[in-house]
Amino acid sequence: MSLRQRRILIGVTGGIAAYKVCELVRRLRDLEAEVRVVMTEGATHFVTPTTFQALSGQPVRVSLWDEQGEAAMGHIELARWAERVLIAPASADTIARLAHGFADDLLSTVVLATAAPVYVAPAMNQQMWASLAVQANVGTLRVRGMGVLGPADGDQACGDIGSGRMLEPHELRDILVASFGDQPLRGRRVVVSAGPTYEDIDPVRFIGNRSSGRMGFAVAAAARDAGAEVTLVAGPVLLPTPPGVHRVDVRSARQMHEAVLRAVRDADIYIGAAAVGDYRPAEVSEHKLKKSGGAPLHLELTENPDIIASLAAGADRPYLVGFAAETRDLASYAGEKLRRKGIDMIAANEVGSGKGFEVADNALHLYWPGGDETLPEMPKTELARRLVARLAERFLSGTGTAS
Known part of the structure; x- marks a missing residue:
C-alpha cells in the first residue's frame, strides 16, 4: 500500500x-x-x-x-x-x-x-x-x-x-x-443488502437464520472502494458500518423489501447478499406463547416477498446480482434461480458444515447468462473485491444483461 x-x-x-x-x-x-x-x-x-x-x-x-x-x-x-x-x-x-x-x-x-x-x-x-x-x-x-x-x-x-x-x-x-486505485464504479450508485432477517412469532421469539452479514458488509466496502456511492440495507447484525457507506437498518423481510425498493430508485446496481427469510408466521401473537401440556404447537407460515424477483420485473431496473446459499446441487439450483428470476448475475456458495455462515472465509461460484467463474476460498474481504471487480466489468461492458 x-x-x-x-x-x-x-x-x-x-x-x-x-x-x-x-x-x-x-x-x-x-x-x-x-x-x-x-x-x-x-x-x-x-x-x-x-x-x-x-x-x-x-x-x-x-x-x-x-x-x-x-x-x-x-x-x-x-x-x-x-x-x-x-x-x-x-x-x-x-x-x-x-x-x-x-x-x-x-x-x-x-x-x-x-x-x-x-x-x-x-x-x-x-x-x-x-x-x-x-x-x-x-x-x-x-x-x-x-x-x-x-x-x-x-x-x-x-x-x-x-x-x-x-x-x-x-x-x-x-x-x-x-x-487512488482502479475505481470502475466511480459515479455509480450501488445498493447492497446484507445479513439475516428475523420474523417475529411472539414478543420474545422469532424465526431467523445464521447469516452474520460479513459477506454483504464486505461487498458494500468493496463497492465503496471501487468508487461507488453505496447504500447498505442491513438486517439485525452486530457489525460496524463500513466507513463512507450509508446504512439503513431493518429487521424483517418485508422491512428489507420496502427499504430496498426505496433505495434502488436511482441506483445502477443492486447486490442482494442478504439471507432473506422465505417465510414468516401468518400471525404474530400479541403475548408470549405458553406450553400446552405436551401438545404440539402448529405454526402457520406465509411466504415473504421476493426482493430481487420484484426488482427484475420492473421496467427500469438496476443491474441485479443475487446470492444463492445451497447445501447441495449448487450449479443446478443457482442456474435455475438465474433463469427463473431473470437477473444478471448470481453468486452461489455452499453453506453448512463450517461453510458460508459464521466463518471468516468463503468461496463463490459466479453465474451469468452464457458464462460462469469460480472464486476459490479466501477471506470474505478479498472475495468481495473479486466479486465487485467482475460485476463491474460485466456491468460496464453491457454484457450478460437479462433485461
Missing part, C-alpha cells in the same frame, strides 16, 4: 477530534504521500499549526489574508495542487458553509476552487449530527458529489454516546488509498 507522490490536502476545522488528524498526517506521510494542511482559525485552538508543519514537512496555511501566501494567489495554487481534499474533522459549521457555497476563509475558498475529489469526515455531538439542518446540509454535499465519510458511533468527548465520532485515522487513510 503506497501513496508515493500523491498530493493530499487536509483541511482541519474546529473540533476536539482535530488531535486525531495529527496521526492521520503521520500515517499518510508513512505511505510517502505529499501532504499539505489548511486550518481554520477555530482549529488552531485545538492543535497548533506548528504541529502540523512538523508532521507534514510543509508550511501550514490558516488565513486567506496571508500576504506572503497570497502574493501568488496561494489559494488557487493549493486548489490546483491537490489530488484529493479531505476535511477532517468537518464541523457542523463547516458543513453548512460548504453546502451554501461560502468562500470567506481559506479552506472554503480552496474547496470551491479545486477540481479534485472532496471528502468530509463529520465530527460533532450526536444530537447535532441528528438535527434536520445538518442532515439537509450533508444531503446537499452528497448530491454535489462530495464523499461523506462517517461519522461513527461511540463515546463522545461531551459524554454522550451515539453517532457523531470522526472516523479513526487508519480508516480515513484506507479510504484515501482506495480512492
Whole structure:
C-alpha cells in the first residue's frame, strides 16, 4: 500500500477530534504521500499549526489574508495542487458553509476552487449530527458529489454516546488509498443488502437464520472502494458500518423489501447478499406463547416477498446480482434461480458444515447468462473485491444483461 507522490490536502476545522488528524498526517506521510494542511482559525485552538508543519514537512496555511501566501494567489495554487481534499474533522459549521457555497476563509475558498475529489469526515455531538439542518446540509454535499465519510458511533468527548465520532485515522487513510486505485464504479450508485432477517412469532421469539452479514458488509466496502456511492440495507447484525457507506437498518423481510425498493430508485446496481427469510408466521401473537401440556404447537407460515424477483420485473431496473446459499446441487439450483428470476448475475456458495455462515472465509461460484467463474476460498474481504471487480466489468461492458 503506497501513496508515493500523491498530493493530499487536509483541511482541519474546529473540533476536539482535530488531535486525531495529527496521526492521520503521520500515517499518510508513512505511505510517502505529499501532504499539505489548511486550518481554520477555530482549529488552531485545538492543535497548533506548528504541529502540523512538523508532521507534514510543509508550511501550514490558516488565513486567506496571508500576504506572503497570497502574493501568488496561494489559494488557487493549493486548489490546483491537490489530488484529493479531505476535511477532517468537518464541523457542523463547516458543513453548512460548504453546502451554501461560502468562500470567506481559506479552506472554503480552496474547496470551491479545486477540481479534485472532496471528502468530509463529520465530527460533532450526536444530537447535532441528528438535527434536520445538518442532515439537509450533508444531503446537499452528497448530491454535489462530495464523499461523506462517517461519522461513527461511540463515546463522545461531551459524554454522550451515539453517532457523531470522526472516523479513526487508519480508516480515513484506507479510504484515501482506495480512492487512488482502479475505481470502475466511480459515479455509480450501488445498493447492497446484507445479513439475516428475523420474523417475529411472539414478543420474545422469532424465526431467523445464521447469516452474520460479513459477506454483504464486505461487498458494500468493496463497492465503496471501487468508487461507488453505496447504500447498505442491513438486517439485525452486530457489525460496524463500513466507513463512507450509508446504512439503513431493518429487521424483517418485508422491512428489507420496502427499504430496498426505496433505495434502488436511482441506483445502477443492486447486490442482494442478504439471507432473506422465505417465510414468516401468518400471525404474530400479541403475548408470549405458553406450553400446552405436551401438545404440539402448529405454526402457520406465509411466504415473504421476493426482493430481487420484484426488482427484475420492473421496467427500469438496476443491474441485479443475487446470492444463492445451497447445501447441495449448487450449479443446478443457482442456474435455475438465474433463469427463473431473470437477473444478471448470481453468486452461489455452499453453506453448512463450517461453510458460508459464521466463518471468516468463503468461496463463490459466479453465474451469468452464457458464462460462469469460480472464486476459490479466501477471506470474505478479498472475495468481495473479486466479486465487485467482475460485476463491474460485466456491468460496464453491457454484457450478460437479462433485461
